[in-house]
Amino acid sequence: MDEVLELAPGDTAWLLVSASLVLLMTPGLAFFYGGMTRSKSVLNMMMMSFGAIGVVGVVYVLWGYSMSFGTDAFGEGTAGIWGDPFEFWALNGLLPGTDEADPYALSNSLLTGIPAIVVVGFQMTFAIITVALISGSIADRVKFSTWLVFTGAWVSLVYFGLAHMVWGGGLLSGDGPFGSMFTDIAPIDFAGGTVVHINAGVAGLVLALIIGKRRGFGKEPMRPHNLTLVMLGAGLLWFGWFGFNAGSAGAADGLAGLAWVNTTVATAAAMIGWLIVERLRDGHATSLGAASGVVAGLVAITPAAGALSPVGSIFLGLIAGALCALAVSLKFKLGYDDSLDVVGVHLVGGLVGTVLIGLFATETGLFYGGGIGQLVVQILVALVAIVFSGVLTLIIGLILKVTMGWRVTADDEVEGIDITQHGESAYDLDPTASGSGASGVLANATKKQGAQA
Amino acid sequence: MDEVLELAPGDTAWLLVSASLVLLMTPGLAFFYGGMTRSKSVLNMMMMSFGAIGVVGVVYVLWGYSMSFGTDAFGEGTAGIWGDPFEFWALNGLLPGTDEADPYALSNSLLTGIPAIVVVGFQMTFAIITVALISGSIADRVKFSTWLVFTGAWVSLVYFGLAHMVWGGGLLSGDGPFGSMFTDIAPIDFAGGTVVHINAGVAGLVLALIIGKRRGFGKEPMRPHNLTLVMLGAGLLWFGWFGFNAGSAGAADGLAGLAWVNTTVATAAAMIGWLIVERLRDGHATSLGAASGVVAGLVAITPAAGALSPVGSIFLGLIAGALCALAVSLKFKLGYDDSLDVVGVHLVGGLVGTVLIGLFATETGLFYGGGIGQLVVQILVALVAIVFSGVLTLIIGLILKVTMGWRVTADDEVEGIDITQHGESAYDLDPTASGSGASGVLANATKKQGAQA
Amino acid sequence: MDEVLELAPGDTAWLLVSASLVLLMTPGLAFFYGGMTRSKSVLNMMMMSFGAIGVVGVVYVLWGYSMSFGTDAFGEGTAGIWGDPFEFWALNGLLPGTDEADPYALSNSLLTGIPAIVVVGFQMTFAIITVALISGSIADRVKFSTWLVFTGAWVSLVYFGLAHMVWGGGLLSGDGPFGSMFTDIAPIDFAGGTVVHINAGVAGLVLALIIGKRRGFGKEPMRPHNLTLVMLGAGLLWFGWFGFNAGSAGAADGLAGLAWVNTTVATAAAMIGWLIVERLRDGHATSLGAASGVVAGLVAITPAAGALSPVGSIFLGLIAGALCALAVSLKFKLGYDDSLDVVGVHLVGGLVGTVLIGLFATETGLFYGGGIGQLVVQILVALVAIVFSGVLTLIIGLILKVTMGWRVTADDEVEGIDITQHGESAYDLDPTASGSGASGVLANATKKQGAQA
Amino acid sequence: MKLVTAVIKPFKLDEVRAALLAFGVQGMTVSESSGYGRQRGHTEVYRGAEYTVELLPKIRIEILVDAEDADDVIDVIVRAARTGKIGDGKVWAVPVENVVRVRTGERGPEAL
Amino acid sequence: MKLVTAVIKPFKLDEVRAALLAFGVQGMTVSESSGYGRQRGHTEVYRGAEYTVELLPKIRIEILVDAEDADDVIDVIVRAARTGKIGDGKVWAVPVENVVRVRTGERGPEAL
């Protein structure tokens, strides 16, 4: 009551912008992924991202924020896994204008001086993009309805859980067992290396194994059908990632600036790292490689953006770009069809970033004289995240397999999931086609009118 | 004089960002619309949006702002229709640096602490997008020159008029007759449900009726030629709409945050609403449906973004998505060619949003115990806007019909408006075509040089 | 020490946003340029922009900022050309958190109240886009490796030099000889007319002359392969340019607002100017013309955005749009292959903007009673920039010509630089192609695995 | 048996197909092509440089028919495809041996 | 010499090409086309308006062969392209004169 709660308009402006930027990442991802599929499945690929916005957008305000940042669901004081879904149900207590003494609900806000509702918006966008990321591993073959159900279940049980553990004061936070292992050392996850990338990467791997390969995987060519779309996606992802990383500073200050610069230089370096591997291994530096390197760099710097120096970020980026470039070939070797390399980019990139913090963090990293502690903590936290996400995703995935079923029929997959699941085809570029019957006949523009009457 | 006018940098930063976001919406609309046309008219479609930026951008700083926010043109104190075009002609009195005591012209600003020139920029972008919205109803068949003239005339007479009435202290504002009908109840239009969407929707309907159908409408297939472009447009529109809605809070505060969250959840819900209707009616949930649902949700939440709770916004979105999905089929039933569904999405969506405020507004809505007053006011305001926009658009449209003429020739329309009006074709994707003569011969690169000498 | 250094969160928020916007411009440019090439070289074109981000991103934090804004390399007090690369090597002294009394290194920041690291990020994005701009003049024919080396050398010697001269207190700044020629008149370059556009334009011309024409230039048609991509690029460039120009105000204030509005109206007017020339000369107003006019207007207003009134900006835009539309034909007349018109748009547009400040500046311009002084200074500064950039680019370009060589082989150029340099093709849009062998056979998914083991 | 090939204007495809079905033809194979002939192309302008597009879009239809039907089929196509303006296209017939239906292996007229 | 033309389902191209190579055919020319016949098309829906796509994607292969090989080549194609479902396509042969290899000017069987 005697605490002064003052609105910080500059910080609030930056968080509003950041939330908008992160929301843009999901359409950006839709283009990045969509361009990489064959042209007969680009619409389905994009719909998996857009569908995630639809489902998670609704779920988040009902129970999502509460499960992430509410008090531990199974009793105060325990280092819990999920927050209480009913504490902030429907954003109860977080809306502006309900308490006259605190019109912006600043006392309930996670960030000083920023209205609670702004933080809710910002956090919501992270949940959305994380689910959407998973879809890359199961491209071209999954029923849209099953995907939507998965989206709701997974975000509720797995994402909100991990968010609670890492950011909501739970198991993997500074207050949890790993946070108190070493003096003065807390697990570092600046903007979501574990919660977002390791989490999505593991879930992608599990689903790829449960659902099985695309027909023709490893035999037929499945090359990207539109690399300009991939580049567009990469560009929008980078742009949006400034909100993701620099926004995670929670204020418009020097830390945000550091995260901004680190994000940029690590990504630049990762692009170079990926292209070097390609040049040496394949003889060509490709544009798909550049786009992939960009994303790998963004992923790797995510947990580390506030803890490294720019030079450290360059090294982190180079390593992440090179390792991810090598990792994307694993699927052919090991025989799982992680179609668009969620494992190779997000799991590997997320691990690289999370673990290398133990070496490069300017305050506690091994290379900066900080001892082994940070490295140990980072590895342990990553392992817990892997196990948690892996086990729960497996359970959800298997339940859906035996109930709704995951895959479209073989014929539908061969004909193309866009036409068979969505009744559409993406392109009709021949200017002479329309009205020539080559593209179709308007069969029934008015048939269904009864439905609207 | 004794009033303290202090710059609010945080709020100013947010308004600068918001203005930039709203400007991006018009190119976004160009892609959304452009992808829905046939490939022989995508350039013309995009040019209608870009042309609107060109014309309105110039007009706005000369007399547009003044007609919107100047004193009533026909005498002080009357609840007028247009503001005085000469009061702030060429932004007179709004520019920074002209008055030493008030270097940012804060005393003339519509928003506290924000330089007047920033508000001008923000408002300008609303005028641009509104005109551009109309173009969707008259795709593929209109002379570019007539469109440009229409743009200038319509924005001056209709848009600036309605903006003045609703936001400039005129007929439909809190000070007007509808504002004083009920105690404590003013018409609510948070970010432009009447001024922008109902207005553009009505104008689109009137023009579609005046100009007539595309050749082959209802017989030939006229399917979207590039759905990735449509999705891109939807993504950019959503992103830009954060400036539109959350920027309309006029500050970086909790209200902006509420508008941001409401915008997101209503849009997510509207996408779901549209897809459910499609699934039930057509058997498929389509990507065009998702993109359309997104826009329908954004439209419907526009007037309501600051007045509802997030849960109310979910309901509003669901209803708007479903109703718009049904409304887009009306054109086939009634036989008007609103080519890209400006009526079905913007008029219907705008009406849904404007009217449902009467039910869902947390302070005055019927469902929240606020009585019938708000609902009545909202309906009346919507009706006035419909009549005003309808009559004036009819007059402008008919004058242009008998003077310049609206339509390109039948042959030009069949061959394709891109080639015949703009001398271009959008795509030349075959990598072997260039230099093979398949796509043309460089006839005359240098012929016209006399003109430049 | 006794100086009070206080963080300005609102201004910092705006600069963080601006930096993000300017970074987005380079992908935007990649699409603008990429759409204009033939479809067999779009990937290479985009890679030149993305490669520039990679190289400059790394270089900038190591020595770039220091060479731009460090003390004169050749002795304190001289009006030097380059800053000392080691003064702020690796951002030494600019990082947050190193000095407890000044946690945001505000005392070293170029902008009051904004953390030094934020300014570094903002400035970095300018260096990136400038290099990328050059690539338009040498499309379709340059080895990717040579381009990357050029990028690093040119940005270090030419860009950082000119940035130092104009913004870093060097030769062309207010403190230099031209700044003291006339009382009260300093050279005006608000956001980079000389440093960015004249500089890139001259470099583009020199490289086009050194490297020579594309095979078939002036004979074969080389029309844009995807105008929707060009429009997308133009839209993103415009959006990003708000950060470029309004961000250059260095604060979220009225000056930023003025720059924002001037940027918008000049660009709108330039689009109209370009379209009028096209309509009169060619008979058609084209979408490529609209996109080009947009960029011409953005270029021309860049140096002038803070010094003109909105009405002055309209005139500037009209003139720039018209002159650039005429200038792009010069290459056919004079016979150099400036493939995507870097000279016609950036050099000419940059000159128009820089010189016309002498006429239109509201405080010192000739038309506003300011005398001839500003005009003279502007012309002199432009000439120095032209000579500096021209000579150094010539040297770098020739050294690369005799060492690495610039051009791919004639066969590789004819077959298409995407396939021969990058081993990729941009589009595979036929939905039936995959798995039919029409687009290829998966030859060797796993061959190279040894490399990863 | 004969193979009748027709090169027609793209927007006439619907009418031609309808006419052929009405006549009793069961199937056809259609492809995109470009034609050069008396019909003049159009001009495009990009940044002031003019391009003349000489090849005009056409649709190419192939129909396998019984030898005795060939003339009638040609007439049906010519009637349906005619606009009377330059560029309407050509129709011709070529003798064919050995038509096989892939699905069944049927040969000759049964394969149609 | 004969020209064998085959209209087949797109995803069968790989198998057909492999079978032809195995048989000894050295080259072929392939183009995209659309087919109309007994096989039914699919339906697409855009904002509630239904379109029936009647023309289905097909691949058209042309192979110049020695006259005596024509029947065998046809058999090879038919076997490789068959799925047994409607829409598998047609194969036919046409007599040819005067085949020339552009590179060398060789004529007749040597040109293949």
Place this chain on the structure above:
Amino acid sequence: MKLVTAVIKPFKLDEVRAALLAFGVQGMTVSESSGYGRQRGHTEVYRGAEYTVELLPKIRIEILVDAEDADDVIDVIVRAARTGKIGDGKVWAVPVENVVRVRTGERGPEAL
């Protein structure tokens, strides 16, 4: 009457068309196709996975000519299309009956 068909390298189309016009041919029909033969394709790499593109882009030209001109037309094409490198393509002729100009209904040589 004959139908001369040529499969050539795409960038040779301009030269071939010019040569045909010079010879007196009034029209032709052109389509895109892909060729398989002695000429080797190229390799593309996406995220480390290699694809061999075996089908190479070709242009297919069809020209209806008077029977006596067929050999000359073939020669004109062969000369204009030759680069001397593998993959230059093939030209062949097929006998034709019944050419009709759609616009006028003219038949035979007048239809050309």
